[in-house]
Amino acid sequence: MPKQTPETLTGAQIVVRLLERQGVRTVAGIPGGAILPIYDALSKSEIHHVLARHEQGGGFMAQGMARATGVPAVCMASSGPGATNLLTAIADAKLDSIPLVAITGQVPKPMIGTDAFQEVDTYGLSIPITKHNFLVGSADDLLTVIPRAFRIAASGRPGPVLVDIPKDVQNQLVDVDEWPAPGCADVVPPPDGELIERAAAMINAAAKPVLYLGGGVVHSGAAEAAVALAQKARLPTVMTLMALGAMPVDHVLSLGMLGMHGARCTNLALDECDLLIAVGARFDDRATGKVAGFCPQAKIIHIDIDPSELDKIKTAHVGIAGDVRTVLELLQPVIESPQRHAWLARVASLKADHPLRMPGIDDPRTPYGLIRAVANCLDDEATITTDVGQHQMWVAQAYPLRRPRQWLTSGGLGTMGFGMPAAIGASLAEPERTVVCFTGDGSILMNIQELVTAAEEDVNVKIVLMNNSSLGLVFQQQTMFYGERIYASKFKGMPDFIRVAEGFGVPAVDLDKASDPLAALAAALATRGPMLIHASIAMHEQVLPMVPPGAANKEMIGG
Amino acid sequence: MNSLTRTENQALARTVLELDVNNHAGVMSHVVGLFSRRAYNVEGILVMPVGSGATSRIWLLVNEDERLDQMVKQVEKLEDVLAVRRHGAEHEVFVRLEEFFV
Structure with a gap:
């Protein structure tokens, strides 16, 4: 860096200057005495500060920016x-x-x-x-x-x-007198070439392979x-x-989402596969079900940028530590292009016999x-966020996601109030x-105060509130697994969400009261600016389908 | 400590981990936090600065466990951990200290 005229600055001024030099244009937060x-x-x-109304809301706004852009x-x-208050985000x-x-x-x-007043061990709490x-x-x-904070956040597996x-x-x-370079992601060491060859040989030899994509595919820009x-x-x-959108859901090879609420055909294909190629995925329990029953006959190739993910849940026959995009691009020229008639026919018949209903x-x-009606009004340029619960799973199943970073959802922590x-x-x-946020009457109340931020910033956000007057996924589990003993999951008091918004x-529109809900929905989605779209759905x-918690994925109920 | 007697505990297979770390407040917390959140007891800890004091060396005595490989990978991921080396229980670093623990 060239030497510049020394400036005398406060720590605060240094922070702001470093953020500017980093290219940050928007930050979200709430001030208080110590900051x-x-x-x-x-x-x-020149940085635009968005004043959240709760620090958790500010944290999730930053997450929305990061998830949409990868920066x-x-x-x-x-x-x-x-x-x-920030910790949950x-x-x-x-x-x-x-x-x-x-x-x-x-x-x-x-x-x-x-x-001291407003002192807490933030360092210790956040470790x-x-x-x-x-x-x-x-x-x-x-x-x-x-700069180091930005470098660490962006490097390797982001965080x-x-x-x-x-x-x-x-x-x-x-x-x-000298400014540091902005922090940017470290170069990832190249993957082991011998492992690439072994993985290619396994893919070439497999009769019934399945490709299993995780959020790492989105993070590394590896969807293409x-x-x-x-295809090859x-x-x-x-x-x-987390990977939804990486492959268009209507692609002929797509089996959609796996796991607890995946289609029967998806989990059954995994049950039969002889090779599982896991890419940027971490064998999360909501995806695998009971691990011993997950792909029981399959050899495993596991590709991940984080070496600690390899062999964590399932021991891989070939584990490749590396940037998944790099690894996939190295595999591309060394894999064959077999016809795979028998397996593709089998998968097609599973899809025909056990589709997502x-x-x-x-x-x-x-x-x-409702979800399909929203999708019909939009193209793939729209971004879809969700809160957490039944509506999230329905959208994951039914929304035609076709673009990486089109889909922003709280996967691992499952935080209501995210959307x-x-x-x-x-x-x-x-x-x-x-930007469409699908939410529920339980979730939206967890960060409802950010409606005023949406109004203040005049963001083009459409909130589709699916209101079943309950904590739907709790209600569902109590119905299915707790002898229908419904407790603490039905709301007795229900806000008037139209008036709240x-x-x-x-502005808000109530589809319940619309004589033509499709027309009302289309008009609401076409209006620029924030909008709450309220729609009641049945509590039952x-x-x-649903895999009972702790069961193997092939033991699905319903669907 | 758990309910194992001292003799039983000593009969378990042990591993000694040697960590090179940056020397600042908080590093120990990062390291032992990885163990405590998994209810994985650390049997012995020894830390001293090395050379100029910019780095420290942490010696950990832990019981062998099927989670140990994953633990080592997690420790290696910490920003302030520069290197991790595994040794057998025969490593003398803790043996020489035993006289302080009678």
């Missing part, structure tokens, strides 16, 4: 409750490998450990839910810590990094390479919840019908897209 110096510096910056996004909070990012940089204010260094974290000791250290900055460090003056490999080697392909798909007053703030973040990052400044509707 006020940074906010004061931010007020003089690390920034959220901010003050010390104490500000930091603790950070943990969520950790489990789904989302690059996030969380900046928190901390009480001044001399007061740390004194139980197990971050990829890495820092408690910054001096303003000078910020020059290395901030959240927290930087806790005491207030006196934010106020400390230092001379800066995965589809190319599947004629590999029936399943996707985890979507009752009511043509009726917009049913869950599947709406994540949609706001996605829209802030890519304002040209329509309007009260927050977000279930997500099917």
Whole structure:
């Protein structure tokens, strides 16, 4: 870096300058006493600060930006409750490998450990839910810590990094005569060539292979390479919840989502396969069911950027540590292109005999019908977020996802309250897209306050609220597995969501009261700006098929 | 400690892990947190700075367990861990300390 004229700056000014140099254009957060110096510096910056109404909402807005673009996004909070409120959003990012940089204010260094006002051990609390974290000791250290935070967040398997900055460090003056380069992802070491050859030989020798794509395919930009490999080697392909969109769901080789709420044909094909090629997937229990019963006859090739994922749940016959896109591109020229008549015919017959059943798909007053009606109004440029619960699984099953990063959902942590703030973040990052958030009456209440943020930012976010007056997935499990003893899952009080939305400044439409719900839906989705679209659904509707928790995937109920 | 007697405990197969780490507050927390969240007891810990003090060496004495390979991979992933080496229980680093623990 060329030497520049030395400047005397505060730690806070250094943070903001480093964010600017990093290319950050939008941050989400809430100020408070211990982070006020940074906010004061931010007020003089071109960076757009989005004022969330709860720090968790701010964390999920940053997640929405990061998930939509793949670039690390920034959220901010003050010390104490500000930091603790952020934790859920950070943990969520950790489990789904989302690059996030969380900046928190901390009480001044001399007061740390004194139980000062709004003091909490943010560093200690965030250790197990971050990829890495820092408690910054001096303003000078910020020059290395901030770029390093971005580098760590983006490198290898992405993840959240927290930087806790005491207030006196934010106020400390230092001379800066040289700026560090922005932090960017490290180069991933090339995969072992011999392992590529062995994997290719296994794929070439397999009679009944299945390609199993996980979220890592999206993170590494490997969707195109995965589809190319599947096409050349004629590999029936399943996707985890996190990978949806990596292969268009209507692609002839796609078997859609596997696991607890996958189609019967999908789980049955896996049960029969003789080779499982896992790419950027981590054998999550919601995907595998009982592990001993998952692909019981299959050899396993496991490709992942994180070596600790190899052999963690299932021992791989060939485990390749590397960037999945690189590995897939190296495999492409060395795999053969067999006809695979027998296996493809078998998979086709499984699909014909055990398809995903979507009752009511043509009726917009049913869950599947509503989801399909929304999809019919949009193209693949739209971004879809969800909250967590029945609606999430229905959308995962029924929405025709065709584009990587089209689908933003809380997979690993399964956080209710994710959907709406994540949609706001996605829209802030890519304002040209329509962003649809499917949510439920349980989930939306967990971050309902961000409706006012949506109104304030005038984001093009359409919230489709599927209201069954219950915690639907709890209701479903109590119905199926707890002798229909329904407890604490039916809401007795129900807000008037139309008036709630309007009260927050977000226009709302109630499909229940529309004489032509399809027309009302189309009009709502075509109107620019935030909108809440309310639709009641029946409480007894279930997500099917369902693998009982702890059972093998072939033991599906219903569907 | 669990309910094993000292003699029984010593009969379990042991592994000694040697970690080179950056020397700053919090590194120990990162390392032992990986064990504690898995209810994986660390039987012995020994830490001293190395050379200039920029790095430290952590010696961990742990029981052999089917989770150990995964534990080592997780430790290797930590930003502040520079290297991990595995040794057998015969490694003398903890043996020499036994006189302080009678």
